[in-house]
Amino acid sequence: MTATATGTAVEHAVLDRTWSSRPGIVGWLTAVNHKQIGLRFVVTAFGFMLVGGVLAGLIRLQLIVPRAEVLGPEAYNQVFTMHGTIMMFLFAVPMLEGLGMYFVPLMIGARDLPFPRLNAFGYWLYLGGGLILMWSFVTGSVPDGGWFAYPTLTGPEFSPDRGLDFWLLGVTMLEVSGIVGALELVVVILRHRAPGMTLSRMPIFVWSILLQGGMILLAFPAIIAASLMLEIERKFGVPFYDPTGEGNPLLWQHLFWIFGHPEVYIMLIPATGVVSAVVQTFARRPLVAYPLVVAALTAIAILSFGLWVHHMFAVGIPMLALALFSVASMLIAIPSGVQVFSWLATIWTGRVRWSTPMLFVAGFIVIFVAGGITGVMVASAPFDWQVHDSFFVVAHFHYVLFGGVVFPIFAALHYWFPKWTGRVPGEALGKASFWIMFVGFNVAFFPQHFLGFLGMPRRVYTYDPGLGWEGHNLASSLGTGVLTLGILVFMVNLAVSASRGRIAGPNPWSADTLEWAAASPPPSYNFGELPVVGAREPLWAPGVDLDERTRAVTTALRAPTAPGAREQLATTVVDAQIVEVTRLAGPSIWPLLTAAAVTVAMVGVLVDAWTLAVLAGLGVVVGLVAWLAPRSPA
Amino acid sequence: MSAPVVGTRPVLLVALAAGLTACSGNPNALDPRGEGAARIAGLWWLMFWLGTAVFVLVLVVLAVAVVGSRRRRRGRAEPDDPTLAPPPEGERSAHRLVVGLGIVMPLVILLPVMVHTFRVGADLSPVHEGGTDLTIEVIGHQFWWEIRYPDHGVVTANEVHIPVGQPVELQMTSRDVIHSFWVPNLHGKIDLIPGEDTHLHLHAHEPGEYWGICAEFCGVQHALMRILVVAHEPGDFEDWMAARAQAPPTPADPAAREGAELFLELGCAACHRVAGTPAEGTRGPDLSDLAVRRTLGAGAIENNRANLGGWVADPQALKPGNLMPPTPMSGEQLQALLAYLETLE
Amino acid sequence: MPVGPTRLAASSWGLLMGGVSIAAVHGSFVFGFFFLSTGAGAWPPEGMGPPSALRGLATTGLVVLGAGLAALAWRLTAAGSLAGVRSAHVGAALAGGAAAVLTSLDVASQIPEAVEHAYPGTVALLHGVVAAAFGAAVVIAAVLAVTRRVRREDSAVLAGWWLLIAVLWLPTYAAVQIWSRVQ
Known part of the structure; x- marks a missing residue:
C-alpha cells in the first residue's frame, strides 16, 4: 500500500481543525463524525444487549423448575417479547451497523461517510426508538405479542392496551434508522473507496457491510409497511389483518418474514465478515478462495429474499410451494459451506496465533456449523411441522444468532478495541471469558433441542412436572448463568484494559487492512495523505506507484482546498478511479x-x-x- | 481448542439418540404412535446421521487445521515480520478443499434430504381435503379447543377422540387469534387461523392418550392451552361416540337438580352449553360431557371434585388470564352446582 | 487539482438508495393489495370501488408534466440558465401541488368505508404514499426556487424525486384504477 500518514504538522493541524467536532456539550450534540456516531451505536447497542440479557436471565429463572413463580404469565410474555425485540432491533443490527460506520470508512481510506448529518440523524432516531420501547417498562404497558407480533393477537381486539403501539412505533423508528445507516454505508462503499481499491480488492468485511446495507434497504421497508398497517388498524380500525373485514392475518406473516428472513442474514453476513477479517489477520495469510467467498456472500444475500415462507410451513400452504421453499432454504448450506471451509483452509495453510478474537472465531465456527445443520433440518418442511415453534427452534436460532452473530461481535470488540482506545486488551481474561462463554452457551442451549422433541413449545411461561422437561430446563438455566459470567469477565477485561492495557500503536495485530494504517485512535480526518491501494491486502503489500493525476489529487487533499472544506475523494463504482472531490457537511444541530x-x-x-x-x-x-x-x- | 469439543460432542449426540427414544407416555416426537410422526421421525433420523457426519467432519478438519497451522508456525524460527505478507502456502490444495467440502459435499448430503423431504411431504401434505371416513372440526379459542363431530352432532372440548388404524381429518380454524395444534407423538403441527381453514390428517397406530400444547403464541395463557388426543380401538370409539351422542341424563339427586337450576340462574349458561337443556352458550367450552373429561381448563388441572370446586369458585387463581370470570355464590350453591356438573356425562 | 468539488456522485447514489427503500415500502402495500384480493370474496366488494377515474387520469398527466419539468430543469442547469431553471422549478412545484390535492381527494374518498373492508383502506394507503411524495416534491421544488441556486446536484435531487413519484404512481394506478375495474 501507500505511505501512511505523511505531511507536515501544520497540515495535520489544519485537517484536524477542519474535521473535528465542536468542543463541549454542543459539540457532542452536533457531532457528525463517523467514528463518534459509529462508537455511539456500538456503546448504546452493547447497553441494550445488557438489558436484553437481564430479560433472558429472567426467562431462564422462571423456567428453572416446573411451576416456578418468578414471573406471572403477563410479565413472562412481556419479558420474552422484549428480549427478542431488544436483541434483534436494538442490539444486533445497530451494533453491526455501528461497527460498519466506524471501520468501513477507515478500511476503504475515506475520511467520513457521505452524508454525515444523516448519519447523526440515524443515531438519534435509534436512540429515540429505543427510548420509546424502554418507556413502555415505565408505563407498565409493555409489548407482549412476541417479537414477530402476529395479528390477530396483536390487533385492536385482542391487545387493546398500548403495549403493541410502543412496539410498532418504536420498531418503525429503529427500522428507519437502520435504512439511513445502510444508505450511508452502501454509498460510501460504492463511491468513496480509496483510488485503486477495485471491487475485487475490497476487504471481505467491507463486502459484507455492502451486502448487509443492500439487504436492509430492501428488507426493512416490508416491516415498516406492515407495522404502519397494523398501527392504522389499531388506531382507526381499518381491517388490514382482521378477517371479519376481509383482511388477512397471513398478510402480516408474509410481510414480516419478507423482512424477517433477510434480517437473519442482515445480522449474519457482517458477522461472517468479521470472522473473515479475524481469520485472515491471525492466520497471517490472505483468505483462501476470496472470489468464492464474495460469491457465497452475494448468493446468501440474494437467496435470503426467497426463503421467507419457511417460517410459515405450518399455516397450510400447498405442499408444492413448501417443497420449493424447502429446497431454496437448504441451498443456503452451500454458500455457508464455502465460507466455513475457506476459514478452515486459511487456518490450515496459515500460521495461526491463538489470541482471544481467534478463539471466539473458532468457537463461532463450531457453534455456527451446528446451528447450520439444524437449520437445514428445519428447512425440511415435514420435519419443521414437528419442531416449528418448539424449543428445538429456540435452540437452533440461538446457535445461529448467539454463536453465529454474538461470538463474532465479541471477537470484533476485542479485535478492534485497540483502534478505539489505543490499548490492547488483556489476553488472559479475554481467553478465560471465551471459554466460560463457550461452555455456558452450549450448556444453556444444547438441551433445548431435546425439549423441542419432548413437546415443549416456545413462549410458555410454565410447565408441569413429570413431562421429562425438568433436567433439560435446569441445565439450560444453569448454563445461562455460566454464560452471563463469561460476558461479565469479557466486560471487566475491556474495562481494565482501557486504562491499563499495553499501548497498541497503529497495528498491534500486524493486520492487512487500511484501518490499521491510521493511528490508534484515528485522528478526526482518518488519513492525512489519502491512501492509494494496489493490492487486496494493502498493508501486507509493497507500496504502489502513483500516477501524476492521483498524486496531484492526494497531495492537494493533504489540507483543505478551501477554508473549512471537509473533502474526500469520490471514485468510480467498480474500478475506484477518481471522479470528483466531494465536500461533506459539517456539524449541525438539525439532525x-x-x-x-x-x-x-x-x-x-x-x-x-x-x-x-x-x-x-x-x-x-x-x-x-x-x-x-x-x-x-x- | 478443539480437543474437548471433539471429545464431548459425540457423547452428547449418542445420549440424544438414546434418551429420546426411551421414555414413553409423555409427549415425544421421536416416540411415534401415528403415521405422521413416524414418517417425520424417519426423516429426522436420516438428517440426524447425515448432520452428525458433517459436524464431525468439520471438527476433524478444524483439528487437523489447527495442528497443521501450529506445525507450520513452529517451522518458522524467525519472528513474524509485521510488514510483509506471508507467502500464500498450499494455495491450490486449500482451494480444492473449499470447493470439495464447501460445495460438492453439501450437495451430495442435501440430495437425499431433499428427496426424502419431498416424499414425506407429499404423503403427509395437510392441505388435501377429504378421503377419510371421519371429519372432526377443531376450533381454537383463547385458551381452549372446541371439538365438533359434525356427522354425529357431538360437541366437546379439549379432547379429541379418534379411532386407531385409519386416517381422520381434522378441519381447523380459529375464532380469535392464531393457535397451533400439535400432538408430537401423532403428527407435526398445523396452525388454526381466523378466517382460514387448515387440515391435518391424524392416523394413530395404537390406542392411547397423547398430549399436546398449543404451539403458536396466543396470549396470556398460551402455556396452559393443552390438547389431549385419545385414540380408541374402533369398537371402543363407536361406544364412546354412542355415549356422547346422547344428552346427559336429567339429574335425579335433589342437590344436582338444584345445581341444574343454579347453572341457568347464575349465568353459567350464558357461555356454556349443556346438551338437552336451555343452556346454549357458545363462548366457553361445551360442558355436556364435563364429568368424563380428564382435565379442567384445557389441561390446567386434573378433573376432580376439589379442583372443579376451586375452578368454579375462582377460575383466575388456577389459570390466570383465562376468559372465565369468577361467579360469586354461597358454599351450598357451589356444592349443588358441583353435584350437577358431576352428572354431565 | 484535476477534479472539481461537486456532490453529484454521492448525492445521486444516496437518492437512488433512499428511493429504493421508499419504493419498497410502497411495493409492500401493493403486495398487500393483491394478496388481500386473492383471499377476499369480491375485490372491490359490492358498493365500493376505486376513486374517480377522471382524477386518476389527471394525476397521471401531472406526473408526466412534473417529471418532464424536473428533467428540463436538470438540463437547463447545464446551460446555467437561472431564469429557465427557476421557471421549471416553479412549474414542477405547481404540478406537484395539484397532484397532491388530487391524490388527497382520492384518499378522502376511501376513508368513510375504510373501517368496514380492507379494500378502501388499502386503496387509501396506496394513494396516501403517493400524496406524501407529491407533497415532498412541492417542498423540494419550492426550496430550490426560493434559494435561487443553479447546481446540478440540486436539480438532480428534484428530477430523481419525480422519477420516484413515477415509480410509485404507476403500480398504484395499475392496481387501483385498472385492475380493480377489470375484476
Whole structure:
C-alpha cells in the first residue's frame, strides 16, 4: 500500500481543525463524525444487549423448575417479547451497523461517510426508538405479542392496551434508522473507496457491510409497511389483518418474514465478515478462495429474499410451494459451506496465533456449523411441522444468532478495541471469558433441542412436572448463568484494559487492512495523505506507484482546498478511479432536532395526542428543510 | 481448542439418540404412535446421521487445521515480520478443499434430504381435503379447543377422540387469534387461523392418550392451552361416540337438580352449553360431557371434585388470564352446582 | 487539482438508495393489495370501488408534466440558465401541488368505508404514499426556487424525486384504477 500518514504538522493541524467536532456539550450534540456516531451505536447497542440479557436471565429463572413463580404469565410474555425485540432491533443490527460506520470508512481510506448529518440523524432516531420501547417498562404497558407480533393477537381486539403501539412505533423508528445507516454505508462503499481499491480488492468485511446495507434497504421497508398497517388498524380500525373485514392475518406473516428472513442474514453476513477479517489477520495469510467467498456472500444475500415462507410451513400452504421453499432454504448450506471451509483452509495453510478474537472465531465456527445443520433440518418442511415453534427452534436460532452473530461481535470488540482506545486488551481474561462463554452457551442451549422433541413449545411461561422437561430446563438455566459470567469477565477485561492495557500503536495485530494504517485512535480526518491501494491486502503489500493525476489529487487533499472544506475523494463504482472531490457537511444541530421531532410525533400518536403529533410532524418538515436546504449563493 | 469439543460432542449426540427414544407416555416426537410422526421421525433420523457426519467432519478438519497451522508456525524460527505478507502456502490444495467440502459435499448430503423431504411431504401434505371416513372440526379459542363431530352432532372440548388404524381429518380454524395444534407423538403441527381453514390428517397406530400444547403464541395463557388426543380401538370409539351422542341424563339427586337450576340462574349458561337443556352458550367450552373429561381448563388441572370446586369458585387463581370470570355464590350453591356438573356425562 | 468539488456522485447514489427503500415500502402495500384480493370474496366488494377515474387520469398527466419539468430543469442547469431553471422549478412545484390535492381527494374518498373492508383502506394507503411524495416534491421544488441556486446536484435531487413519484404512481394506478375495474 501507500505511505501512511505523511505531511507536515501544520497540515495535520489544519485537517484536524477542519474535521473535528465542536468542543463541549454542543459539540457532542452536533457531532457528525463517523467514528463518534459509529462508537455511539456500538456503546448504546452493547447497553441494550445488557438489558436484553437481564430479560433472558429472567426467562431462564422462571423456567428453572416446573411451576416456578418468578414471573406471572403477563410479565413472562412481556419479558420474552422484549428480549427478542431488544436483541434483534436494538442490539444486533445497530451494533453491526455501528461497527460498519466506524471501520468501513477507515478500511476503504475515506475520511467520513457521505452524508454525515444523516448519519447523526440515524443515531438519534435509534436512540429515540429505543427510548420509546424502554418507556413502555415505565408505563407498565409493555409489548407482549412476541417479537414477530402476529395479528390477530396483536390487533385492536385482542391487545387493546398500548403495549403493541410502543412496539410498532418504536420498531418503525429503529427500522428507519437502520435504512439511513445502510444508505450511508452502501454509498460510501460504492463511491468513496480509496483510488485503486477495485471491487475485487475490497476487504471481505467491507463486502459484507455492502451486502448487509443492500439487504436492509430492501428488507426493512416490508416491516415498516406492515407495522404502519397494523398501527392504522389499531388506531382507526381499518381491517388490514382482521378477517371479519376481509383482511388477512397471513398478510402480516408474509410481510414480516419478507423482512424477517433477510434480517437473519442482515445480522449474519457482517458477522461472517468479521470472522473473515479475524481469520485472515491471525492466520497471517490472505483468505483462501476470496472470489468464492464474495460469491457465497452475494448468493446468501440474494437467496435470503426467497426463503421467507419457511417460517410459515405450518399455516397450510400447498405442499408444492413448501417443497420449493424447502429446497431454496437448504441451498443456503452451500454458500455457508464455502465460507466455513475457506476459514478452515486459511487456518490450515496459515500460521495461526491463538489470541482471544481467534478463539471466539473458532468457537463461532463450531457453534455456527451446528446451528447450520439444524437449520437445514428445519428447512425440511415435514420435519419443521414437528419442531416449528418448539424449543428445538429456540435452540437452533440461538446457535445461529448467539454463536453465529454474538461470538463474532465479541471477537470484533476485542479485535478492534485497540483502534478505539489505543490499548490492547488483556489476553488472559479475554481467553478465560471465551471459554466460560463457550461452555455456558452450549450448556444453556444444547438441551433445548431435546425439549423441542419432548413437546415443549416456545413462549410458555410454565410447565408441569413429570413431562421429562425438568433436567433439560435446569441445565439450560444453569448454563445461562455460566454464560452471563463469561460476558461479565469479557466486560471487566475491556474495562481494565482501557486504562491499563499495553499501548497498541497503529497495528498491534500486524493486520492487512487500511484501518490499521491510521493511528490508534484515528485522528478526526482518518488519513492525512489519502491512501492509494494496489493490492487486496494493502498493508501486507509493497507500496504502489502513483500516477501524476492521483498524486496531484492526494497531495492537494493533504489540507483543505478551501477554508473549512471537509473533502474526500469520490471514485468510480467498480474500478475506484477518481471522479470528483466531494465536500461533506459539517456539524449541525438539525439532525438531533429533527429526530427529536420525529420522536415527539410518535409519542403523540402513541398517546392519541393528535394535535401534538401533527405539530411535531410539521416540525420534522421544518427540520429537514433547515438541515438540507442548499445555502443561497454568496 | 478443539480437543474437548471433539471429545464431548459425540457423547452428547449418542445420549440424544438414546434418551429420546426411551421414555414413553409423555409427549415425544421421536416416540411415534401415528403415521405422521413416524414418517417425520424417519426423516429426522436420516438428517440426524447425515448432520452428525458433517459436524464431525468439520471438527476433524478444524483439528487437523489447527495442528497443521501450529506445525507450520513452529517451522518458522524467525519472528513474524509485521510488514510483509506471508507467502500464500498450499494455495491450490486449500482451494480444492473449499470447493470439495464447501460445495460438492453439501450437495451430495442435501440430495437425499431433499428427496426424502419431498416424499414425506407429499404423503403427509395437510392441505388435501377429504378421503377419510371421519371429519372432526377443531376450533381454537383463547385458551381452549372446541371439538365438533359434525356427522354425529357431538360437541366437546379439549379432547379429541379418534379411532386407531385409519386416517381422520381434522378441519381447523380459529375464532380469535392464531393457535397451533400439535400432538408430537401423532403428527407435526398445523396452525388454526381466523378466517382460514387448515387440515391435518391424524392416523394413530395404537390406542392411547397423547398430549399436546398449543404451539403458536396466543396470549396470556398460551402455556396452559393443552390438547389431549385419545385414540380408541374402533369398537371402543363407536361406544364412546354412542355415549356422547346422547344428552346427559336429567339429574335425579335433589342437590344436582338444584345445581341444574343454579347453572341457568347464575349465568353459567350464558357461555356454556349443556346438551338437552336451555343452556346454549357458545363462548366457553361445551360442558355436556364435563364429568368424563380428564382435565379442567384445557389441561390446567386434573378433573376432580376439589379442583372443579376451586375452578368454579375462582377460575383466575388456577389459570390466570383465562376468559372465565369468577361467579360469586354461597358454599351450598357451589356444592349443588358441583353435584350437577358431576352428572354431565 | 484535476477534479472539481461537486456532490453529484454521492448525492445521486444516496437518492437512488433512499428511493429504493421508499419504493419498497410502497411495493409492500401493493403486495398487500393483491394478496388481500386473492383471499377476499369480491375485490372491490359490492358498493365500493376505486376513486374517480377522471382524477386518476389527471394525476397521471401531472406526473408526466412534473417529471418532464424536473428533467428540463436538470438540463437547463447545464446551460446555467437561472431564469429557465427557476421557471421549471416553479412549474414542477405547481404540478406537484395539484397532484397532491388530487391524490388527497382520492384518499378522502376511501376513508368513510375504510373501517368496514380492507379494500378502501388499502386503496387509501396506496394513494396516501403517493400524496406524501407529491407533497415532498412541492417542498423540494419550492426550496430550490426560493434559494435561487443553479447546481446540478440540486436539480438532480428534484428530477430523481419525480422519477420516484413515477415509480410509485404507476403500480398504484395499475392496481387501483385498472385492475380493480377489470375484476
